[in-house]
Amino acid sequence: MLHLIPGHSDRPANDPNFALNTEATSRRAAGEHIVNATVGALLHDDGRLALLPTASRVVQEVPPEEWAAYAPIAGSQDFLAGVIGDLFQDEPELRASAVATATPGGSGALRQAITNFIEPGQALLTSSFHWSPYGTLCDESERRLVTYPMFTPDRRLDLDALDRAVTGLLAEQKRVLLVVNDPCHNPTGYSMQLEEWRALVERLLARAKDGPITLLVDVAYLLYGVRPPRAFLRELRPLLGKVGLLFAWSASKSFTHYGLRVGALVACVPEPKERAATEAALSYSCRGTWSNCSRGGMRAIARLLSDPALAAACDRERNDLRALLDRRVAAFNALAPARNIPYPPYEGGFFVTVFTDDAHGRAARMRERGVFVVPLKGVLRVALCSVDERDVARLVDALGDALR
Numbered sequence: 001m002l003h004l005i006p007g008h009s010d011r012p013a014n015d016p017n018f019a020l021n022t023e024a025t026s027r028r029a030a031g032e033h034i035v036n037a038t039v040g041a042l043l044h045d046d047g048r049l050a051l052l053p054t055a056s057r058v059v060q061e062v063p064p065e066e067w068a069a070y071a072p073i074a075g076s077q078d079f080l081a082g083v084i085g086d087l088f089q090d091e092p093e094l095r096a097s098a099v100a101t102a103t104p105g106g107s108g109a110l111r112q113a114i115t116n117f118i119e120p121g122q123a124l125l126t127s128s129f130h131w132s133p134y135g136t137l138c139d140e141s142e143r144r145l146v147t148y149p150m151f152t153p154d155r156r157l158d159l160d161a162l163d164r165a166v167t168g169l170l171a172e173q174k175r176v177l178l179v180v181n182d183p184c185h186n187p188t189g190y191s192m193q194l195e196e197w198r199a200l201v202e203r204l205l206a207r208a209k210d211g212p213i214t215l216l217v218d219v220a221y222l223l224y225g226v227r228p229p230r231a232f233l234r235e236l237r238p239l240l241g242k243v244g245l246l247f248a249w250s251a252s253k254s255f256t257h258y259g260l261r262v263g264a265l266v267a268c269v270p271e272p273k274e275r276a277a278t279e280a281a282l283s284y285s286c287r288g289t290w291s292n293c294s295r296g297g298m299r300a301i302a303r304l305l306s307d308p309a310l311a312a313a314c315d316r317e318r319n320d321l322r323a324l325l326d327r328r329v330a331a332f333n334a335l336a337p338a339r340n341i342p343y344p345p346y347e348g349g350f351f352v353t354v355f356t357d358d359a360h361g362r363a364a365r366m367r368e369r370g371v372f373v374v375p376l377k378g379v380l381r382v383a384l385c386s387v388d389e390r391d392v393a394r395l396v397d398a399l400g401d402a403l404r
């Protein structure tokens with residue numbers, strides 16, 4: 001007899017990405033030359049996980065007692081202050097309004113946002129192409145996910161479609177939680193221009209009188225974009241006090257320590273009583289989910305954020321990693337147009353998507369020749385973060401042939 005509740009009795013057993021990665025790894029181990037563009041982590045050209053050495057050293061220097069002890073429920077104060085100070089270093093107004101709670105990565109931040117800013121049964125709004133765990137996080141919290149078409153026919157953000165979706169959801173459920181993942185959107189690779197941020201803010205402000213709207217910016221790839229990472233924050237200032245403003249902050253990519261599970265949900269709430277209520281609700285959610293996060297992990301990241309010499313060393317080392325990624329992006333952009341491969345503007349970041357029908361069939365054809373990409377609805381996700389620069393030409397060839 002299956003004792004699971006009926007609604008959970010036919011959950012998918014395994015993330016399909018892992019199955020692809022397992023096949024790619026075993027074929028490579030058997031001697032085949034495999035191009036594995038499925039891994040969602042930045043790898044060196046020789047396949048090793050790319051790390052910031054300074055971050056690794058600082059993690060090693062955290063004393064055993066710090067790893068062993070519980071952390072405060074909402075997170076260690078030095079860590080939370082470090083996150084807010086780092087994110088809003090050029091934005092005193094946002095900084096003054098900010099509260100944060102620690103979460104296991106950006107995933108935890110998304111979870112806390114979903115349960116605190118929309119009611120059970122209501123829908124989170126995001127773009128048609130999105131990181132698929134958004135849907136899982138909603139499912140797990142008895143919420144739904146609805147989307148707007150992400151791109152116009154000329155492959156720019158479809159802000160009219162977004163606006164219509166916001167209006168529709170406000171009419172239907174009287175509140176909106178909109179998740180925007182930028183820069184280096186996963187999976188498309190799109191990074192918004194400042195004018196697009198400005199236009200988005202205008203649209204949200206125009207709708208704010210019709211009900212509570214909250215914008216959550218998922219900044220998982222904040223430090224891998226081509227533009228100054230914090231420049232867009234200036235455009236968000238007019239939202240303060242009118243549209244709720246949240247950030248899902250993560251150390252996974254910024255400090256290359258994915259398994260450390262360090263992140264934070266940052267909320268900008270200018271009114272002190274509302275800020276205190278927000279902080280209490282988020283802290284309560286921490287107690288009711290994971291209780292508290294890794295004290296040792298927060299200690300390490302707090303040091304990296306607050307010690308100027310360590311922060312500068314991480315910046316230098318991250319610049320090298322970004323250059324590694326940028327070389328692959330440049331190679332892709334140099335070769336793909338000649339093969340008529342359709343993809344959105346891609347300036348940098350871990351992933352890009354190629355638009356196609358029958359993504360599963362085309363990915364299967366590519367696998368036959370040893371090139372692995374992830375098939376999603378209407379696109380193939382190509383993780384350049386895990387591809388040797390010398391293999392980009394082979395990857396583009398396989399894509400070009402599969403799309404014919």
Ligand SMILES: Cc1ncc(COP(=O)(O)O)c(C=O)c1O
Pocket residue numbers: 040104105106107108131181186218220249250251252258262263
């Ligand atoms: C778009 C996006 N958001 C959030 C995350 C969360 O990552 P983590 O929970 O490791 O911080 C990821 C990780 O791949 C991601 O791609």
